[in-house]
Amino acid sequence: MSRHPFEFVTEDGVETVRVYARGADVLGNPMINFGTAFTEQERQDLGIEGLLPSGRISLNTQLKRVYRQFRRQPTDLSKYLYLNTMQDRNEILYYRLITDHVEEMLPIIYTPTIGQAIQQYIADIRVAFENLMLGPDDVDLIVATDSEGILGIGDQGVGGVAIAVGKSAVYTAAAGIHPHRVLQVVLDPGTDNLDLLSDDGYLGARHARVRGKAYDEFVAEYVRVVTEMFPKAMLHWEDFGASNARRVLETYRHVAPSFNDDIQGTAAVVVAALLGAVRASDRPLEQHKIVIHGAGTAGTGIADLLVTIMEADGMSREEAQSRFWCLGRRGLLREGLRMRDFQAPYARPLSELESWQYSGGMPNYRLREVMKNVQPTILIGTSARPGAFGEDIITQMT
Structure with missing residues (x-):
């Protein structure tokens, strides 16, 4: 097993870096590349003699030079790109520069300039699809992900394209769609996965995940381009994060x-x-009490479809929604609890909870207490938490 090219070591309260890499590998690693600041002895020890100009420029002198170059950039976007290039080459210099000028740098490396960077990515969308050299009748399906909610493990950056590839294979294997008529797309608005951002081999955009207006414009341009170029294709939205998944679907389901x-x-x-189970129970759906453990996009999607069916059978939407007790990360959805818009219709009124009986006498809105007080006839699990439905939970059903 190969050794890591370097490690940080703390001795007597002083942190130093111990470098195992040698030669060009040192200069190719932005986390240990001091550039022309390496001393003559360090160049000999690390085997980089002849790989750098002979003159030595201290880190402080380098900082003055790159700061002048930074200030000469004509626009905020060009400043952003200048810093990005520096980070790829010499992280030591990059972080020292932004730390010394943090108030000036923050609006460049983050909002609002990052939104302009996303606009640049938007300009590349059409070019990317045009380079595929496909006609309007060549694509039946486009599987796209923004990689924020991958398989319950969260933000995976551009590596999430693997889930789009995998889902395309399912379409081929299970639905018979020709693999050459499916496109896999990863939309890259950045990542909040710090492990990825600190990995010098990461290929995605190296900044925090963009949200809000810039994100919406990015997705809107993607939809505009693909619907224009492939007007007959279905758009499959795969593993988008909870804050965007339903909103994106509702925005574009009537567009394509x-x-x-x-x-x-x-x-x-x-x-x-x-x-099928309801038919076997000899009790109509509208008479069932339904607990859903996991009120994310999947759980509320199930609830929404059941509400639609109940409405078709004559119930009002409010009556149908009242048959559900949904639990999220903070327990039972209830009035006054912070929640997402798509969860709000299932919030239980606080007046209902005043009559509940709680173990230990203190209010508790977790699954055990919900089951004991509601005694549901249907229990649905859409949480990633294993082992949630033990005997003590199941026996509370009626």
């Missing part, structure tokens, strides 16, 4: 054929099984 299997696919399968 759209499908989010986390929301719609999971709901269709679960509800199909549930309707």
Whole structure:
């Protein structure tokens, strides 16, 4: 097993870096590349003699030079790109520069300039698809992800393209769609995964995940380009984060054929099984009490579809929603609790909870207490938490 090119060591309260790499590997690693600041002895020890100009320029002198170059950049976007290039080459210099000038640098490396950088990515979208040299009738399906909610493990940056490739294979294997008529797309608005951002081999955009207006414009341009170039293609939205998944689907489902299997696919399968069970129970769906453990996009997608079915059977939307007790990260969805817009219709009124009985006498809105007080007839699990449904939970059902 090869040794890491360097490690940080603390001795007597002083942190130093111990470098194992030699030669060009030293200069190619931005975390240990001091550039022309290496002393003559360090150049000999690290085997980089002849790989740098013979003159030595101290880190402080380098800082003055790069700061002047930074200030000469004509626009904020060009300053952003200048800093990005420096970070790829010499992180020591990069972090020292932004630390020494933090108030001036923050608006460049983050908002608002990062939004302009996203606009630059937007300009590249059409070029990327044009380079595929495909005609309007050549694509039936486009599987896209922004990699924020990958398989319950969260933000995976551009590595999330693997989930789009995998889902395309499912379409081919299970639905018979020709693999050459499917495109896999990763939308890269950045990543909040610090492990990826600190990995010098990471290929994605090296900044925090962009949100808000800049993100929406990025997605809007993607949709505009692909619907214009491939007007017959269905848009599959794969593993978008909870803050965007439903909103993106609702925004574009009337623009182009759209499908989010986390929301719609999971709901269709679960509800199909549930309707079969309801028929066997000899109790109509509207008389059931339903607890959903995991009120994310999948859980609320199931609830929404069941509400639609209840409405078709004559119930009002409010009456149908009242048959659900949904639990999220903070327990039962209830009035006054911070939650996402798509969860709000399932918030239980506080007046209902005043009559609940709690173990230990203190209010608790976790699964055990919900089951004891509601005694549901249907229990659905869409949480990534294993082992949630033990015997003590199941026996509370009626």
